[in-house]
Amino acid sequence: MSEGARAKAKPVRPRAWSKLPIASVALSLISIATAILIGTVMMLAMRFDPLRAYAALWQGSFGNVIQISETLKTAVPLLLCGLGIAFSFQSGAFNIGAVGQMYLGALAAVIVGGQFPGLPPPLHIFLATLAAFVAGGLWALVPALLKILSGANEIISTILLNYVGIYLVDYMIAGPIKTGGHRDAPTSWPVLEGALYPRLIPHTQLHMGLYVALAAMILLFVVMHYTTLGQRVRIVGLNPVAARHAGIRSNRVFVLAFFISGSLAGLAGASEILGYQSRLISGFAPTTGYDAIAVALLGGFQPFIVGISALFFAGLQTGAVAMEAIAKLPAQLVGMIRVLAMLAVLAASSPRIVSLATRLRGGE
Amino acid sequence: MAGSLPRKRARARFVYLGLGLAALLGLTLARGTTLGGGILTILAAPEFMRAALIAAIPLLLAALGGLISELSGVLNMALESMMLIGAFVAYTASDYAQSPWAGLVAAALAGMLVGLLHAFFTITLKANQIVSAVALNLFALAATALGFRMLYASGVFVSAPGFDALSIPFLGKLPYLGTAFFSHNILIYLGLLLIPVMWFILYRTSWGLTLRSVGEHPVAASTMGINVNRVRYLAVILSGAVAGMSGSALVSASNINAFQENLSAGRGFIAFAAVVFGRWNPIGIFFGAILFGLGDALQIRLQAYGVGVPYQLLLMLPYLITLIALVAFMRNARGPAASGIPYSDEASS
Numbered sequence: 001m002s003e004g005a006r007a008k009a010k011p012v013r014p015r016a017w018s019k020l021p022i023a024s025v026a027l028s029l030i031s032i033a034t035a036i037l038i039g040t041v042m043m044l045a046m047r048f049d050p051l052r053a054y055a056a057l058w059q060g061s062f063g064n065v066i067q068i069s070e071t072l073k074t075a076v077p078l079l080l081c082g083l084g085i086a087f088s089f090q091s092g093a094f095n096i097g098a099v100g101q102m103y104l105g106a107l108a109a110v111i112v113g114g115q116f117p118g119l120p121p122p123l124h125i126f127l128a129t130l131a132a133f134v135a136g137g138l139w140a141l142v143p144a145l146l147k148i149l150s151g152a153n154e155i156i157s158t159i160l161l162n163y164v165g166i167y168l169v170d171y172m173i174a175g176p177i178k179t180g181g182h183r184d185a186p187t188s189w190p191v192l193e194g195a196l197y198p199r200l201i202p203h204t205q206l207h208m209g210l211y212v213a214l215a216a217m218i219l220l221f222v223v224m225h226y227t228t229l230g231q232r233v234r235i236v237g238l239n240p241v242a243a244r245h246a247g248i249r250s251n252r253v254f255v256l257a258f259f260i261s262g263s264l265a266g267l268a269g270a271s272e273i274l275g276y277q278s279r280l281i282s283g284f285a286p287t288t289g290y291d292a293i294a295v296a297l298l299g300g301f302q303p304f305i306v307g308i309s310a311l312f313f314a315g316l317q318t319g320a321v322a323m324e325a326i327a328k329l330p331a332q333l334v335g336m337i338r339v340l341a342m343l344a345v346l347a348a349s350s351p352r353i354v355s356l357a358t359r360l361r362g363g364e
Numbered sequence: 365m366a367g368s369l370p371r372k373r374a375r376a377r378f379v380y381l382g383l384g385l386a387a388l389l390g391l392t393l394a395r396g397t398t399l400g401g402g403i404l405t406i407l408a409a410p411e412f413m414r415a416a417l418i419a420a421i422p423l424l425l426a427a428l429g430g431l432i433s434e435l436s437g438v439l440n441m442a443l444e445s446m447m448l449i450g451a452f453v454a455y456t457a458s459d460y461a462q463s464p465w466a467g468l469v470a471a472a473l474a475g476m477l478v479g480l481l482h483a484f485f486t487i488t489l490k491a492n493q494i495v496s497a498v499a500l501n502l503f504a505l506a507a508t509a510l511g512f513r514m515l516y517a518s519g520v521f522v523s524a525p526g527f528d529a530l531s532i533p534f535l536g537k538l539p540y541l542g543t544a545f546f547s548h549n550i551l552i553y554l555g556l557l558l559i560p561v562m563w564f565i566l567y568r569t570s571w572g573l574t575l576r577s578v579g580e581h582p583v584a585a586s587t588m589g590i591n592v593n594r595v596r597y598l599a600v601i602l603s604g605a606v607a608g609m610s611g612s613a614l615v616s617a618s619n620i621n622a623f624q625e626n627l628s629a630g631r632g633f634i635a636f637a638a639v640v641f642g643r644w645n646p647i648g649i650f651f652g653a654i655l656f657g658l659g660d661a662l663q664i665r666l667q668a669y670g671v672g673v674p675y676q677l678l679l680m681l682p683y684l685i686t687l688i689a690l691v692a693f694m695r696n697a698r699g700p701a702a703s704g705i706p707y708s709d710e711a712s713s
Contacts, residue, residue, distance in 0.1 A: 046514075096498065146690075149378075150692075153637070155441065155494060156633060156640070159630060159633045160686055160690075163680065167679045174674065174676060290502060297495060343500075346499045
């Protein structure tokens with residue numbers, strides 16, 4: 001009953017304000033601060049100098065142009081997968097299958113990118129990217145359709161399909177699309193020169209995939225906030241029953257959310273292969289698809305904050321190398337800080353804390 | 365939704381038909397490329413059943429753990445993290461104490477700790493139960509990798525002391541059954557024993573009734589004077605203890621009794637699935653676990669036998685089998701009514 005009174009007393013927030021995700025940013029920042037604090041305690045407990053470690057982390061991730069481009073390059077697949085996950089989670093479709101969808105995207109990219117030598121480069125790039133987009137999307141349709149046709153829980157099926165996708169890639173590079181590599185570490189055929197993404201800064205690996213990711217981010221923001229599709233997605237996610245009464249075909253939204261989220265992961269696979277790896281190897285991105293869940297979570301499932309969050313996680317990843325080399329810290333410790341940030345954001349964004357925060361801010 | 369149920373079923377029938385045809389096609393293809401007789405010999409050997417059981421027990425334990433939590437209304441997808449942390453702790457503790465029992469106890473305690481975290485996030489903070497589990501799983505992956513690198517910097521496999529095989533006096537001598545079922549280590553028997561024990565506790569004791577009532581209708585349970593959230597806390601922590609022990613079983617399932625990064629490799633999720641297609645019933649869960657065990661054992665044997673199918677495709681087998689089982693048994697599956705919904709006392713807040 002106090003719930004109702006509060007709703008009546010407080011005017012409905014104007015739409016424009018609610019679009020500015022200040023609360024999300026604040027929560028993310030608090031989470032990061034908490035994680036850094038716990039990380040500091042852990043370093044002290046393990047007898048490492050935290051100041052030196054964080055200085056190395058900064059140097060290694062944002063210290064100069066080369067490090068910044070390395071961080072941006074790392075952020076691209078995290079952002080693409082993270083956007084897809086954010087979109088699916090907002091619609092109440094729990095797609096944990098970014099790993100598999102990304103692998104399928106990379107596979108499609110290397111197959112198309114390694115064939116058709118005569119094509120003009122822009123067209124070749126477009127086709128290889130499109131193939132990855134479609135492959136990732138189709139792979140994501142499998143769990144979506146299984147859910148609708150037989151009720152199979154999409155969380156379980158996406159995870160199972162991750163393993164199937166990983167082994168499928170392993171099989172393809174050891175057989176049908178194999179060239180070169182050792183028997184124990186086979187590699188696929190290389191992507192042709194014309195299908196590779198152009199580099200953005202000379203002497204770095206930063207590639208055009210950054211533009212793809214940024215475009216996806218802006219596009220997703222527009223879709224989420226300015227289209228009926230985005231509105232439907234959010235209504236289905238917030239209240240499936242109300243959505244049904246409003247005449248929204250939630251199955252259709254569910255399938256679409258899965259396709260979009262899978263195809264974004266597919267694009268992430270393409271950006272890895274066409275951007276700088278140029279051939280497919282076993283385990284080319286073993287954790288990106290899972291890390292991206294953390295990215296989406298830390299970003300509060302809001303496109304632009306997901307972008308910042310991807311940058312943060314990418315910085316930790318590239319900076320970890322420097323922390324290991326300069327401050328002699330184990331890279332896994334940095335991994336721990338990454339995960340702690342996620343646990344902190346989970347706690348901070350939980351309904352109990354959020355309602356507490358609103359009560360504190362709104363007064364009576 | 366109720367109106368479209370018959371149509372849904374008709375559509376589902378098509379799916380099963382398709383899956384059946386695919387399986388048949390796969391079978392004939394496999395036959396065409398390999399010696400069918402050789403495979404049959406493999407399947408008939410007692411060692412096959414034995415390996416399947418060994419592979420099934422970690423899943424069984426994790427799934428039984430998941431069952432406790434889910435009957436109380438808390439989805440436990442964090443089984444993967446409980447299993448992985450349990451495995452790491454079981455390995456280190458039994459290595460340091462030079463006793464597998466120390467490992468088992470430590471694994472159960474570690475699982476309880478993860479359960480406490482999951483309970484805190486989902487019950488006290490009311491965080492989304494799936495998101496909490498995803499976070500905990502990533503945490504387990506990073507934490508065990510860090511711990512393993514710190515403690516075993518060399519990266520060389522060190523075998524921890526494991527449980528000895530225990531041949532049951534008379535039964536162990538039986539022709540097929542002896543090797544397949546009655547000459548395992550004690551953990552396997554304990555796991556099997558847990559099936560009736562768990563069934564009895566959950567379905568024949570008043571505590572089990574309390575637990576299930578909290579999962580079915582928390583408001584009614586609360587009216588009866590039951591502290592819903594306390595029961596759920598207890599259930600999730602207990603769930604962690606059992607699922608943590610599955611880590612110990614996982615370590616001892618490998619011949620070398622050793623830990624490696626991401627040892628669980630998604631088995632916790634398969635256990636989560638087994639709860640669903642075992643219909644929230646310990647016996648059904650056992651069949652789910654053994655199904656995966658059979659797939660795993662078959663896959664390893666087919667690799668060794670050299671059937672001409674690339675091993676990467678064979679490695680998919682357990683996951684595909686689980687997926688097919690999920691699709692086949694998910695129809696009409698109905699879990700606890702209040703599963704996944706946080707409970708809050710309107711009066712107290």
